[in-house]
Amino acid sequence: MNGVKLEVQWSPVHVDKFITWGTEIFLYEIIPQKDALSTSITVSDTTAANLLASNSSHHYVKCVDIYPQAEPDLLLAIGQANGKVVLTTFGPTTFDSRGLPGKELTPRHARQCNAIAWNPFDTNLIVAGLDKYRAEHSILVWDVFKCSHHVIETKGSSFTSSSQQQSSSVSELARPVYELGMSEIVNSLAWFNFQPRSIIVGMNNKHLRMIDLRDTSRTVCSTPTKAVYGLAVDPHNDCQLASYYENQISIWDTRNFEKPVLTVTQGKPVTKVLWCPTRHSLLGSLVRDSCGVYLHDIRHTIMSNDEVEPSVLERCIQPCASSNITSFSWHPSNENRMLTISLTGTIKDYVVFERITLNSSPNSAILWSYGRRSLRYVTDKDSYITPEDISVKIxxxxxxxxxxxxxxxxxxxxxxxxxxxxxxxxxxxxxxxxxxxxxxxxxxxxxxGVRHVLRMDGNFQNGAASLKSELNTIPWADLCNGNGSMAKIYKSEDRDKAVLLCGWKVDREPNALTSFLSQLESEGSFSRAAAIAVFNLKLRLAVSILNRGAAAQEKTASITSNLNIVAMAVSGFSDDKSSMWRELCLTSRSQLVDPYLRAMFAFLTADDDNFDNVLNENGVAVEDRVAFACMFLSDAKLNEYIHQLMMNLIAEGDLAGILLTxxxxxxxxxxxxxxxxxxxxxxxxxxxxxxxxxxxxxxxxxxxxxxxxxxxxxxxxxxxxxxxxxxxxxxxxxxxxPPQQVFISCNFCGKSISAQMQGHSKGRGSYVRLGASSQKLKMSSCPHCRKPLPRCAICLVNMGTPSGLQNNNNTNSSGRGGCNNKLAEFSSWFTWCQSCRHGGHAAHMAHWFREHSECPVTACTCRCLSLDAASKVPSILSHQV
Amino acid sequence: MFEARSINVEHKDLIHDVAYDFYGLRLATCSSDQFVKVWDQDDQGNWHQTACWKAHTGSVWKVTWAHPEFGQVLATCSFDRTAAVWEEIVGEGSVPGERGMRHWVRRTNLVDSRTSVTDIKFAPKHLGLLLATCSADSVVRVYEAPDVMNLSQWTLQHEISCKLPFSCLSWNPSLSRLHPPMLAVGSDDSNASSGGKVFIFEYSENTRRWNKPETLPNVTEAVHDLAFAPNLGRSFHLLAVATKDVRIYTLKPLQDSSSMQSGLSRFDIQLSAQCDDHLCTVWRVCWNITGTLLASSGDDGCVRLWKSTSYSQTNYLHNWKCVSVLKGDGTQAQNESASTALATPVGVMASATQSTASPRVIDEMSSPSPQQPPPASKWQAPVIKGRFQKMTWLGSDPPPPPMEKSKPFKKDLDFIVV
Structure with missing residues (x-):
């Protein structure tokens, strides 16, 4: 915005302070959202930032670095466009006593300062990288403490000397410790973290140079490249560097410095690269005119033949979707936390979430990864959604x-x-x-279904033909005016059945209807009962139902619709097509909430046998509508209605339609x-x-x-x-x-013994089987060849017998008590391992394998249990034994 | 309110995948630390690590269980260009009476890929012991173990090449014999101009080949995950796609034989839901066992659960709605934006053959120009001092309702100027 790029940077030593700078420098403090004051600006869902101070006394700020020693206050080094490096603070600080604030480190000739960096170890050292000036050094390393005494001295004497003299004297006095890079441009530079006196410099738009200050006579190593901007040293690994040039980010390994180990091409010019200080090999990058920060997770994978291949996993995060980000800064200690600042000045405190992977279990648990070390899950017991899902219900x-x-x-x-x-x-x-x-x-x-009963389930066209019903006109029973009010009702045997199928118990016995209705009343559905009464032309009954309903409602104080008034209205029914009653009912019908009451009045006011308002009243249960249709619709209309209704219900997946189908x-x-x-x-x-x-x-x-x-x-x-x-x-x-899948055959004659057993029991009838224990004893030998059956591996009793542990009498009595016609108790059934063919009584086997995984037969090393995929299942046997 | 329970897995790097076995009683995790871990649930529902081994020499992307009918079998795929099949066996020679030590052995290493193998999945059980992999070199490979008792022998049955690097795949789990074997494969190629990113492959019994893929219309953003819902007797298939947003497609197989012959779409494909609640990239999607609940995770650090609220039979469209938001740390998101954020069901879309319908504008927030604050939003008016503007985000959850007026100006801040 307006040519001034907004920058943001976390303090390297304070967990909750950061600075932003464009034309001025602001110092902010992060506070929890709940403590936010009205003047705080919200930077995330949980945090806000308070502006602590601002510093507008410096102009043409090109680069800023924060003093990396843990101190209560911040000391900034500002590299300016005229090449001066100024130390400054926000307000009075502990640095004042050391004379640091206000100190200016000035090169001999004014030119732009491109980069500035405090040494992470010898924190008194600061390096500045400048633009080119002929016969001048462009890499200047200063010791801020060594020259402090002289500066104060000059300041004291400055009252007498002119300002011109003062600045020259300062520059003279504050001499750099090292001067390097004669007539060269410094594009960017950085200190190494573990080699305290080494710097890496991007120079002259064409090469990277590693310099050890202990021996400045020679370069340690250098490589030609255009990627000389934004040099950043991996905080965890001094060998790994990142720099950029236009669209390309280059990752370097200083041990193999000839060419970048990896080049990442971005869609737009790169403006910033920063290594994440809390994770290994995670590089954040920013491109021009973009609202996202790119994260490059650089991985070194060893391929089969020991070659190491770096690869990169990319991600783009968008801390604030609304505007382009101009700068970002990783939090020095909090994992994956960063600040971003956008073109409009919006600051965002953003935590990069690790990719969450998730899965759901058959038991309705949902599990996802949280960070690198833990998984989180919720189960159906947590009722994480309401209403519960169908899988839980099932x-x-x-x-x-x-x-x-x-x-x-x-x-x-x-x-x-x-x-x-x-x-x-x-x-x-x-x-x-x-x-x-x-x-x-x-x-x-x-x-x-109703359609079957009404013989409509054949062809739709012929359907009507098969249904023959007679038209009866029945007088309204309870109207005593006798002016011939009649209702047309269709009757046939099939229709009666259909109505019965709908659950209306009518016409069978005289009292069936009344008892049906009183049952409905007892369920509290008064309006439904009343409507059904009206449909059955029992007006008086309907009125009394409604009155009872009104009384019941008064008790429970539920005022859905005033049934008393409805009852009054019903009692005034007249068949006269032009009566005022009818007119009024027609207008006020739509105001009724209860669908049954609406249907009732629709029926009472219907003319020309047009009952559409009843039939299409969706609040009325399907069975009531169908029953109604069966009484009042002509054959053709009924057929059409039922068909249409069925189609609708099928389309909606409404199970009420099962009545029809x-x-x-x-x-x-x-x-x-x-x-x-x-x-x-x-x-x-x-x-x-x-x-x-x-x-x-x-x-x-x-x-x-x-x-x-x-x-x-x-x-x-x-x-x-x-x-x-x-x-x-x-x-x-x-x-x-289903055919029998398992046969037990005799070891000697090879014939199935189970088939024989079944035949055996059939021949003797079901009584013999349970009673005689002698019968069972005989089963311990093959019914064909009389040779003994194999023994149980545990109790060594021949199979086919009740096991020795079991009390025969108990078994028998319980067997008689329960009506089971099993050949034997489940616990004494044959079981065997499919692999080693050893086995025994089911109960014994279950017991054995509760503590062992190997076959009980001596010298057999078969791991029968582990072969069973369902072995971890709490066994059915264990419940029965 | 509730808090999610946690399992301390102690992987040394990012966890890329978690997989439940068929019964939901065992769990496998895999990570960039090249290890695979297996967890078993005890009777109290607690999880215990029972195995942990270095499976690959690169990040392990995915892990998946075979149906228990085939034994305790896992398959993994990795950045090291290989995929592996593992079987749990019980060690020999232990003292009788002591429970034999179980451990996992590599039964086979599938080394056909020249690049990172990005996903691996076992086919539905009724197709036999089949394994599909997809890789960054845009090849889908289908392997078969002809003898289910011998897990060390796998034959590469089909190799389907494509143009885009693949990132994820999913088998159609339908049990119906009417539905031929079907695979959906997604690509994370971020170049929108390279066309559709989700491919549907169908196996033809007649030709014994996988048919030319169909692409889902309008999915041109990178796809990170996709999942077919358990079919459970439905006449159509549900496919969830994780891209810039969560999308749910319904695929209704067309029975019409004419379309099959003419090589046109074999499905009526409709977009059933498109939900951008995650605001950003969606990473993973998974269905519950009945295919009625979809869980998704995204860059917003939340897990969202989607459920169908209403249904219309005419076009098989469910109306999907976010029913729950779980934060990554397991707490439920405080603001129930869930109830208001309705997944917009996108009306009728043309079937795959005539994909003319344009995608809905996805992000309401990305449009405003950077120079001015988005008009009529929850943004507080800027506090201007010099050329430095500060904006305050007042809402706690992003989508700004279009109604709210901007807040009145605050009085200027008192700055301490040094």
Whole structure:
């Protein structure tokens, strides 16, 4: 801005102070954001900066360096455009006694000072690099303490001498310790950190030169390059240097100084390079007209044949996105912290975050790296998001046996979800309906949808033809004016069934409706009950329901809609098309909040059998709308409505649509759509296998759901749930039971003993099996050749017997008590290692491998346990034994 | 509020990758310090380091677990131009009764790449024991272990060359036989003019080759990570891309055979979400097990969690929203900017073949000219002294709401002038 470049620099010795300079020099202090005063400027989310002081007494500042010795105050060395190096402070400081502030170190001829640097060890030494002047040295090293005495002296005598004389006397007196670089330009320079008297200088736009001040007669080494600007020595490694020229950043190794070890090309001219003092080989760079700082992580990788190849990982960070950055400075001690200053003067205190890598576990934990040394993670117990994700819900439901319960409604209760509860409830209704209505036509359909019941599930076009219903006109029962108010209701056997399927218990018995409604009332859904009463032309009933509802609302003080007034309005119903009541209802209907009340009035005020306002009232449950449609829509309209509604529900993935689709193929679409909307693979799977006929379950879509769900259960280690799910699946599919995968054959005759055992038990019936222990004893030998079966490696009892540890009587009694028809207790089953073929009773093996990893058979070194990938799983056996 | 728990991993350099095994009970980390560490979770949920070895001679970029069906197998890839497959075995000759020492052995070293191998992933289990790598020399390699019991023998089955250096890859995890094997590969080439940076490769059973890749429309910035969501029975695929922002694409396979023959797009590709909450580069993305929650990390030092809030079936678009912001140190970000920062669902985009839709202007903050403060933002008016301006950022979280008026001038500061 205005030609003055703003610079920023952390104090090398103070953790919380930094300076900025353009035309003036400002000193700031970093304070926590919470302590910020009104005058503080915010520099980051957590910190603010207080302006402590400013110094505007110096002009033409070209470069600034801060005295690197730990002192309470800052001492600056300013290199000016006229070549003078001025020491200055902000206000009175401890340096005053040493006479340092105000000291001017002046070269013999005025020319621009390009670089200035305090020696990091001998902090009294300061080096200045100047522009070229004929027959003059351009590298001047001063000792600020050695000449201090003389300066004060001259100052004292300056009262008598002219100012011209004074400055010349100062320059005479403050003689540099070393003078180097005759008639040369210094572009940049830097001290080495571990070789205290060595400097590296970029000179004459064409070479870098390393100089040891102890022997100034010769250069230590030098290399020709154009990259002579912004020399920076790696604070951790003296051998590593960085410099730049135009678009290129060169990284040098002083041990191999001929050519740069690495050249990084940037898109724009580079303006600054700085090594990070807190990390190895991390270089920050700045390019012109850019709002980002580039970070170059320089890595030396040893390739296969011992060659070292440096490479660079680049990153661009944008501390403030709004304006171009003109300078930056690394914090001397805080890791990855830097200050940036932009063209507009915005200062940002920025911490460069390390790249965060992250991953999520199957158990809903999220883990990420924080810095170099630690990982952080949150688990589902932390409830890091609300509402919880479906994966957490699925796992919890699986643990509770969701979908596995025989009773449908129980599954609904486990789901703790309104929509799913309704689906399971509907399945119950549908099942009971299909059980007690012996469908006269076709194959028995287990869970018919409304469309099936109304015979619409064939071709859409012919659908209407198959539905034949008669039109009944029924007088409004409770209207006593007798002027012939009639409602048109369509009736047919199929329609009745469909209405029943919707959960409306009507027409079967006289009291069914009233009991259904009072059940709704007890659930607190008064408006729904009232609406259903009205749809069934029971106005008086509706009014009394609403009144009861009003009373209930008063108790709970919930004022959603004033049911008393609604009741009053309902009671005034008149069928007259031009009545004032109707007009009023039409206008005020839209103000009702409750969708059921809206639907009720829409029905009461509908004309010409146009019930669109009822049918399209989305707040009304699908089953109520469908039941309503089944009563009041003509065949053609009903067909159209049901079809349209189904399409909408499928598109939305609304499981309420299952009422319409039943177990038809449309349900697959509906479930797929629900799955895509929610990701609830579990509900989709369990509903599908409970509801669909086996040929649908064996279709590719459902099979894919099932494999996906099984994979989920597997990765959660829910083996029991997985097994139960598989059992359920095999019960629901007509296909053959999965073939036996494991056979135990006799070592001697090679015949399967298990097949024999099964046949055995079948022949004797289920009673014999459990009772006689003698029976079991006989099983310890091969049923074919009567040779003994292998022994358990632990108890040395022949297999096929109850193990010696077990009390036979107990086993039997418990066996009788529970209705299991197992051949033997799980703990005495055959188990063996797939690798060494040694084995024994399951319980013994589990016991052994709890403490051992090797095979129990002597001289067998098979590490059976470690071969088992799931060996870390808390064993099922251990719970049972 | 809660605090995240922490694991002290003590890597000596940057951690580049963490990977859970299939069950989420084991963890592998890899780092620039050339080491790989394996961690096991005990019954109390605490993590213990059970193995640590120097795996490569360069930074180890990625580590990944094979399905446990194939044993305890890890694969790593590194800057040293190699990829390796490791298997955990139990040492021989220990005293009986003592638990055998487990240790990891290198089963194979895949040395085909001439440059840094940037990513490595095992294929979904049902495809067999397949391993895909991608490298900076723009080659994707697919290896197969024909005998799953012999992990030291891997054959290079396919080598697909491209023009851009690759940085990341992801297998499509779909279990469906209807979906052919599919790989998404991203490039971190920062030159926007070199075109799309995400390539979708599909394997054709008929030709037994990987088809010519398709590129995702409008991803021209460097891509640092990408991840397919677990499919879980969906009819489409979800692909998250970490570039300048988090993007979620839906890929709906087109069943139409005509498009397959004509070589046009095989998918209907739509941009489902584009979220620039990280303000800067996004480094990593990962899905949860159901593909319903996306986590991303970025240069802002935060982990953000994304969740779909609503869904429209007509174009398979979910409306993704940031539901949680976790700071890098594990505290939850104080300001719930999460709830307001809605991921803008980008409406209907043309399918891949006709990518005409222009990308949304990504950064509201980058546009104002440097000379003046951004108008009507949360910036405090400048305090001017000389030519030195100071600006104060009052907001705690970046995107400035366009409504707020600039604050009144503060009285000039009292400077101490020496």
């Amino acid at each position: 796992k919890r439901r699986a643990l509770n046996g969701y979908g596995l319960k025989a009773e449908f409604s129980e599954n609904g209760d486990i789901s703790e979800d309104v929509v799913l509860k309704r689906v399971w409830k509907w399945l119950t209704v549908s099942q009971s309906l299909s059980e007690d209505s012996n469908s006269s036509r076709g194959p028995i359909c287990k869970y018919p 039943g177990n038809s193929n449309d349900s697959v679409l509906l479930l797929q759509s629900y799955l895509e909307a929610t990701g609830d693979i579990q509900s989709v799977c369990v509903i599908a296998i409970r509801m669909f006929p086996s040929e649908v379950i064996e279709g590719t879509t459902v099979q894919m759901w099932i494999t996906s769900y099984c994979m989920l259960l597997d990765s959660w280690h829910l083996w029991n749930q997985r097994a139960q799910f598989d059992i359920l699946l095999s019960m629901c599919t007509a296909s053959e039971k």
